[in-house]
Amino acid sequence: MDNSKAENNKTIVLEAFDALFNKRDYVAAERFWSPNYIQHSSHIEPGRDGLFNLVKSTPPTLKYQSGVIVAEGDFVIIHGRYSDFGLPVNWIVADIVRMQDGILVEHWDVIQDEATEEQSKSGNPMFGDTFPKQ
Helix, strand or coil, X not given: CCHHHHHHHHHHHHHHXXXXXXXXXXXXXXXXXXXXXXXXXXXXXXXXXXXXXXXXXXXXXXXXXXXXXXXXXXEEEEEEEEECCCCCCCEEEEEXXXXXXXXXXXXXXXXXXXXXXXXXXXCCCCCCCCCCCC
C-alpha cells in the first residue's frame, strides 16, 4: 500500500474542509472539489454547487473541527464537529470522501446530534476530550 498517497489525500481533505467550512473561500474550494462531484448526503443538493450553496446558506459563525482521519487507497474518512450553524445542537459527522487524482469526487456522511454531558450514558464526549459548552 502506498502510504504517501494516503497521507497526501488526508492533507488535501483537511485543507479542503478548512477552505470551505471555516474560511468560506469558494474560489480555493473549487480547486479541491470536482465540478462533477457526486453527493450521497440526503440533506445536500446534488453536486459541488449543492454543497457550496448549503454552506452559503449557513450563518457565518459556522465552524468545522477535524478529529480522527484515516485513509486507504482513494478513500478518506474524517470524524469532525460542525458547530454554530444555526441549529440548537452541534453535529458530529463521519465524512467519507472518495478521491481521484487529488480531487474530492464523491461523498457520504453519517451525522449525529452531539450529546451533552448530561445526555451521555457512557460519560464520554462524542468528539475530542471535552463536552461542548452549553
